Amino acid sequence: MNLNLRxxxxxxxxxxxxxxxxxxxVDAIQSGEEKMxxxxxxxxxVFWKSAEETERKExxxxxxxxxxxxxN
Known part of the structure; x- marks a missing residue:
């Protein structure tokens, strides 16, 4: 079985x-489940691939x- 998760x-x-x-x-973070x-x-x-250099640096x-x- 070939599953493409992405x-x-x-x-x-x-x-x-x-x-x-x-x-x-928010749901993924609040649930705290590793599967998320x-x-x-x-x-x-997806964000990183489409972001401009300034967005990446920010x-x-x-x-x-x-x-x-x-x-800390």
Whole structure:
């Protein structure tokens, strides 16, 4: 059985509104279930591939700040 997880995730959210995508992300985070992590990873990958360099740098700075706050 050949399962393309990326394709399945993208198919499940294709055509979703920004609000629906936000609900999906919030639900994935609040549930804390490990099985939700691949979906969030696909969202990140899609963003990263289409983002401009300035958007990527802003995201990386925000991630750095957030991760440092989690540790401290």
């Amino acid at each position: 394709k399945a995730i993208l198919s499940n959210v294709s055509g979703n509104t920004a609000e629906e995508l936000e609900d999906t992300i 992590l691949p979906g969030l990873g696909v969202f990140f990958e 995201l990386l700075q925000a991630l750095e700040k957030s991760l440092n706050e989690q540790v």
